Amino acid sequence: MTFADFTSAQSFYLWSIFGLSLFMGAVVNKTNFCTMGAVSDLVNMGDSGRLRAWLLAGTVALLGVSLLEFLGAMDLSSPGTGQPGSLPPYRGVADAYAFPWGRFVLGGFLFGIGMTFGSGCGNKTLIRIGGGNIKSILVFALIMVIAYYMVDPFKQLEANWYQSYFQPWLDKASFQMNVSHDLGSMAASLFGSGMETTRLIVGLLVGGALLFMIFRSSEFRSNFDNIFAGLVIGLVVIAAWYITSNMNLDIDGEQLDMRTFVTEQWDMVMDSDEGKPKNAGTNLLPTSYTFISPIGQVMGYAKSGFSVSFLTFGVISVFGVILGSLLWSLISKGFRIEWFASWKDFFMHTIGGILMGFGGVLGMGCTVGQGISGVSTLALGSFLTLISIIFGSALTMKIQYYKLVYEDEATFTRALITALVDMKLLPSGMRQLEAV
Numbered sequence: 001m002t003f004a005d006f007t008s009a010q011s012f013y014l015w016s017i018f019g020l021s022l023f024m025g026a027v028v029n030k031t032n033f034c035t036m037g038a039v040s041d042l043v044n045m046g047d048s049g050r051l052r053a054w055l056l057a058g059t060v061a062l063l064g065v066s067l068l069e070f071l072g073a074m075d076l077s078s079p080g081t082g083q084p085g086s087l088p089p090y091r092g093v094a095d096a097y098a099f100p101w102g103r104f105v106l107g108g109f110l111f112g113i114g115m116t117f118g119s120g121c122g123n124k125t126l127i128r129i130g131g132g133n134i135k136s137i138l139v140f141a142l143i144m145v146i147a148y149y150m151v152d153p154f155k156q157l158e159a160n161w162y163q164s165y166f167q168p169w170l171d172k173a174s175f176q177m178n179v180s181h182d183l184g185s186m187a188a189s190l191f192g193s194g195m196e197t198t199r200l201i202v203g204l205l206v207g208g209a210l211l212f213m214i215f216r217s218s219e220f221r222s223n224f225d226n227i228f229a230g231l232v233i234g235l236v237v238i239a240a241w242y243i244t245s246n247m248n249l250d251i252d253g254e255q256l257d258m259r260t261f262v263t264e265q266w267d268m269v270m271d272s273d274e275g276k277p278k279n280a281g282t283n284l285l286p287t288s289y290t291f292i293s294p295i296g297q298v299m300g301y302a303k304s305g306f307s308v309s310f311l312t313f314g315v316i317s318v319f320g321v322i323l324g325s326l327l328w329s330l331i332s333k334g335f336r337i338e339w340f341a342s343w344k345d346f347f348m349h350t351i352g353g354i355l356m357g358f359g360g361v362l363g364m365g366c367t368v369g370q371g372i373s374g375v376s377t378l379a380l381g382s383f384l385t386l387i388s389i390i391f392g393s394a395l396t397m398k399i400q401y402y403k404l405v406y407e408d409e410a411t412f413t414r415a416l417i418t419a420l421v422d423m424k425l426l427p428s429g430m431r432q433l434e435a436v
Contacts, residue, residue, distance in 0.1 A: 001243075001246050001247060001248060002248045002249065002250050002255065003247075003248070003249055003250070004249075004250055005249070006249060006258070006261060006262075006269075006270070007275075009247055009248075009249055009258055010258070010275075010277075012247075013243065013244075013247055013258070013313075014311060014316055016243055017240065017243065017244075017313055017316045017317060017320070018316050018319070018320045019320070020236050020239055020240060020243075020317075020320070021289075021316060021317040021318075021319070021320025021321050021324065022320045022321075022323055022324040022327070023232070023236065023324060024232070024233065024236050024289070024320070024321055024324060025126065025127060025130060025320060025321035025322060025323065025324020025325040025326075025327075025328070026324040026325065026327055026328040027228070027229060027232045027233070027324075028123065028124075028127050028229070028233070028321070028324075028325065029127050029130065029131060029324070029325040029328040029329060029332075029334075030225070030328050030332070031053070031225040031226070031228060031229035032050070032225070033050070033053060033054070033057075033229040033230075033233060034050065034120055034121070034124050034127075035054050035115070035121050035124075035367035035368075035371065035389075035393075036115045036116060036119070036120050036121055036124060036367075036393060037050055037120070037124075038050035038051035038053070038054050039051070039390055039393045039394055039397065040397060042394075043394050043397045043398060043401075044397065044401065048217065048220070049217075049219060049220055049223055049226050050226060052214045052217060052220045052226065052230070053220075053223075053225075053226035053227070053229045053230040054230070054367075054371065054372075055210060055213075055214050055230070056211075056214050056226075056227065056229075056230025056231065056234065057229070057230045057231075057233035057234040057237070057372050058210075058234065058371055058372045058375045058376065059207050059210040059211055059214065059230075059234065060230065060231055060233075060234025060235060060237075060238070061233075061234040061235075061237040061238055061241075061288075061372050061373065061375070061376035062203055062206065062207050062210075062375055062376045062378065063203060063204070063207040064234065064235070064237075064238035064241075064376070065203070065238060065241060065376040065377060066184075066199060066200050066202075066203025066204065066207070066378070067200065067203075068238070068241070068242060069196065069199060069200070070196050070197070070199065070200040073242065073245070073246070074241060074242060074245035074246065074286060075245070075286075076090070076091065076241070076245075076286055076377050077091050077180055077182075077185070084282075084285060085285070085286070086285055086286045086287060086377065087282060087283065087285040087286070087287040088287075088290065088293070088364045088365055088369070088374075089364075090181070090182070090364075090373075090374045090377045090379035090381065090382055091180040091181050091182045091185070091377055091379050092177075092180055092181040092381075097176055097177040097178060097179065097180070097181070098171075098174045098175070098176055098177075099174055099175055099176070099177050099181055099380070099381070100170065100171070100173065100174040100381070101173060101174060101175070101381075101384060102170045102172070102173020102174060103166070103170045103173070103362045103363065103364070104363055104364070104381045104384040104385045104388065105173075105384060105385075105388050106170070106173075106359075106362055106363075106388075107358075107359045107360065107361070107362025107363025107364065107385060107388070108359065108363040108370070108384070108385040108386065108387070108388025108389040108391075108392065109359070109388045109389070109391065109392040110355045110356075110358055110359030110362065110363075110392065111292075111355065111356055111359030111360050111363055111366060111367075111385075111388075111389050111392065112359075112388065112389040112390060112391060112392020112393035112394075112395075112396065113352075113355050113359075113392045113393070113395075113396045114351070114352045114353070114354070114355025114356035114357075114359055115352065115356055115366075115367070115389070115393060116352070116392075116393045116396040116397055116400075117348045117349065117351050117352030117355065117396070118136075118139045118348075118349050118351075118352025118353055118355075118356055119135065119136070119139075119349065119352070120136070121291070121356070121366050121367040121368070122143065122290075122291030122292050122295060122356060122360060122366040122367075122368070122369075123289075123291050123321065123366065123367070123368045125139050125140055125143070125291075125356075126140070126291065126318060126321045126322045126325065127321065127322075127325040128325075128338075129322050129325070130321070130322045130323065130324065130325025130326035130327075130328075130329055131325055131326070131329045131334060131335060131336065132329065132335045132336050132337045132338060133336075133337075133338045134337060134338060134339050134340075135338060135339065135340055135345070135346075135349050136349075138346075138349055138350065138353060139349055139352060139353035139356070140295060140353070141353070142350065142353030142354055142356075142357055143292060143295045143296070143353055143356055143357040143360070144295045144296055144298055144299045144357075145296075145299060145357070146161075146296070146353075146354065146357025146358055146361070147292050147293055147295055147296025147297075147299075147357050147360065147361055148296035148297075148299040148300060149161045149296075150162045150296070150357070150358065150361040151293050151296050151361055153279065153282075153283065153293060153296055153297045153300055153312070153314070154278040154279050154283075154297075154300045154304075154310060155278070155279045156300065156303075162361060162362070166362065170362075181379055181380045181381055182199070182377055182378040182379050182380065183202050183206070183378040183380065184198050184199030184200075184202045184203065184378050185199070186380070187201075187202050199378065202378060203378060206378070214230075233368075233372065234372070236289070237288045237289055237368075237372050237373050237376060238288075238376070240287070240288040240289055240313070240373075241286060241287075241288045241373075241376070244284075244285075244286045244287050244288070244313060245286040247284075249261050251265060251269060258280075258284050259280055259281065259284035259285060262276060262277055262280035262284060263280055263281050274309075275308050275309055276309055277309055277311075277312070278300075278304075278309050278310055283297075283312045283313070283314075287313050287314075287373075288373040288376070289317060289368050289369065289372070289373050290314075290365045290366060290368060290369025290370075290373055290374075291317075291318065291321075291360075291366050291368060291369060292356065292357065292360025292361060292365065292366050292369065293314060293360070293361065293369075294312070294313070294314025294315065294317055294318050295314075295318055296361075297310075297312050297314040297315050297318075298314075298315055298318055298319075301315045363385040363388070363389070364381065364385065365382070365385060366389075367386070367389055370382045370385040370386055370389070371385075371386045371389070374386075394423065395416075395419055395420070395423065398415075398418075398419035398422055398423070399412070399415045399416055399419050401436070402414075402415040402418055402419065402433055402436070403415050405436050406433055409433070410433055413432075414432035414433055415432075415433065417430055417431070417432045418431055418432045418433040418435075422435065
């Protein structure tokens with residue numbers, strides 16, 4: 001997609017993402033697409049329907065990205081540039097191949113606990129706000145402040161919280177790799193094959209295996225909402241990757257992508273800095289849906305006085321999803337004001353918002369950001385974060401369930417040990433409470 005001037009390109013960029021986000025918000029609300037709900041269904045009822053829907057979204061996105069990269073329609077890597085190929089840098093930063101497994105595991109685990117306490121992940125928080133849930137506004141506000149200071153999305157701070165308080169010790173929990181952090185690059189390096197073809201083959205193999213597993217369930221095959229949600233969310237993620245990878249300007253016959261134009265040509269072509277995107281070198285990288293850092297960007301946008309220079313993919317996606325959810329709530333007459341049931345409910349949501357804010361940044365994404373957008377790039381860190389999120393959430397749910405059933409008899413330690421036994425991570429002889 002090539003535009004004659006920056007204003008036209010930016011307008012298309014923002015409005016197209018807003019439209020996709022509006023549609024996503026409505027569909028997620030309509031189908032009750034929710035990762036925490038999916039884990040809860042599986043842990044508490046043995047129902048895998050919503051988990052399969054979520055896996056379908058990730059698989060559709062993975063297959064789409066694999067094919068589009070093979071066809072040259074986009075490139076989410078940046079070999080030899082020393083820069084990330086996407087936002088977040090799912091495949092790592094070229095020429096700096098340290099794999100930060102510690103932040104993926106810790107961040108995912110904290111996020112999984114947080115989304116259980118906070119009644120849903122970052123995306124679900126936005127959906128619940130659109131549906132009238134006041135509790136989720138508290139969760140949103142906590143995520144917003146923490147993510148803003150952890151990431152510093154517009155480079156307004158001397159040092160962000162991650163650099164100051166987490167990076168010095170988390171960097172020790174990493175190891176060096178000689179390739180990008182995605183399964184395609186690792187397979188190409190192992191077999192000495194071409195990168196583009198190998199990525200496609202790996203993507204098709206992984207995607208095919210996942211599709212077989214997902215559609216093995218006859219119950220899932222008969223559930224329209226779950227299939228519809230998985231297909232739509234996956235396609236929306238692909239569309240966002242494609243749009244943000246193909247925004248080009250024709251400057252005196254020279255083709256420049258939006259990011260290059262703003263970072264290298266703006267001062268030579270434009271009359272002033274009015275409307276110049278802030279931190280364009282990062283914020284105009286190819287990107288798709290993730291919701292923790294973007295919620296932090298909303299704070300930067302508000303602090304700027306709602307300047308157009310601070311309008312990013314993330315800010316637009318947050319507002320679009322909330323509005324889409326609100327519209328569906330009104331159409332379906334499902335809009336309901338919901339307040340805290342008790343002080344305990346208030347404190348649980350507070351803890352949930354805090355843990356999601358820190359965990360989502362440390363893990364470089366949420367259940368959508370890592371579990372769908374990140375997985376679509378075959379990034380090893382995305383799979384690791386995703387496993388950690390599910391583990392943290394499932395463990396928390398089991399502990400809560402045992403404490404609910406056994407009350408005072410179930411101390412935290414006894415509930416934790418029993419939950420780990422249930423998850424087959426400890427021998428059955430260590431069980432502290434009878435299975436329920």
